[in-house]
Amino acid sequence: MKNGSFVQVRLPSELGFEKVAMSTAASMAALMGFSVDRIDDLKTAVAEACINAIEHGNQLNSSLTVGVVLSTTDDQLEVKVIDDGSGVGASSAASPNIDRKILGEEDPRGLGMFLIQSLVDEAEWHQGPPGKSFVRLVIRLDKENQ
Amino acid sequence: MQATTKVTQRAATADSGSAVTILSFSGDISSASKETILAAYHGLDGSVSKVLLDFTGVEYINSSGIAIFIQVLLESSKSGSRTIAIFGLSPHFQKVFTMVGINKYAALYSDESAAKSGL
Numbered sequence: 001m002k003n004g005s006f007v008q009v010r011l012p013s014e015l016g017f018e019k020v021a022m023s024t025a026a027s028m029a030a031l032m033g034f035s036v037d038r039i040d041d042l043k044t045a046v047a048e049a050c051i052n053a054i055e056h057g058n059q060l061n062s063s064l065t066v067g068v069v070l071s072t073t074d075d076q077l078e079v080k081v082i083d084d085g086s087g088v089g090a091s092s093a094a095s096p097n098i099d100r101k102i103l104g105e106e107d108p109r110g111l112g113m114f115l116i117q118s119l120v121d122e123a124e125w126h127q128g129p130p131g132k133s134f135v136r137l138v139i140r141l142d143k144e145n146q
Numbered sequence: 147m148q149a150t151t152k153v154t155q156r157a158a159t160a161d162s163g164s165a166v167t168i169l170s171f172s173g174d175i176s177s178a179s180k181e182t183i184l185a186a187y188h189g190l191d192g193s194v195s196k197v198l199l200d201f202t203g204v205e206y207i208n209s210s211g212i213a214i215f216i217q218v219l220l221e222s223s224k225s226g227s228r229t230i231a232i233f234g235l236s237p238h239f240q241k242v243f244t245m246v247g248i249n250k251y252a253a254l255y256s257d258e259s260a261a262k263s264g265l
Contacts, residue, residue, distance in 0.1 A: 015147065047208055051208060051210070102220050102251055103220075114246075115245070
């Protein structure tokens with residue numbers, strides 16, 4: 001695959017369509033030579049980013065779409081997931097506290113950002129006006145054997 | 147657009163000789179699965195003390211799906227008399243469940259044979 005390849009997908013703001021982005025990201029990562037393990041990590045991270053965009057960014061509004069932009073360099077695959085919300089201000093996600101969740105002291109949900117951050121090499125959340133808020137995910141080929 | 151989850155229930159026996167109920171899931175597990183999964187769990191007889199959750203047939207699970215199983219473990223923990231274990235997860239989702247900490251409350255086994263041996 002050529003350096004600088006670029007793919008864009010637009011998803012309806014409906015849960016389930018995150019799987020389209022997952023498949024696209026997995027196909028690009030496979031073309032670049034990523035291992036199955038890294039591709040599985042990327043698929044989960046991309047799915048969670050899209051779910052957040054559909055549910056929280058676009059509030060399940062069927063008139064809005066989620067943009068997924070995948071671009072490559074020699075050694076990395078970058079995925080941007082763009083929505084019409086105001087974005088997430090956090091620079092990092094808190095680790096879930098399973099004990100508090102089991103005790104009912106913390107919502108069982110709220111795992112998405114943690115999983116994203118844990119499964120890719122870079123994860124950044126950017127706030128912006130409608131259509132400009134995004135999360136940027138990167139996986140790098142040089143991390144393959146680490 | 148979310149795919150459906152199917153749940154089947156069967157009885158089995160652990161290597162220790164104790165009775166086990168296996169709940170097998172197939173399809174996708176997402177927020178849309180909550181009613182189906184909790185209904186299956188709530189439908190278990192109160193005398194069931196060992197439950198195996200079988201993910202062998204699961205094709206996709208996301209964080210909302212994982213949260214449903216945290217809810218199941220929360221209920222099991224409250225009852226205080228039921229052991230839950232998990233088998234059939236892919237290596238990737240064994241890693242994810244461990245990252246979240248679920249293995250602290252439900253042992254993760256690679257397959258049914260290992261789970262029956264471990265219970």
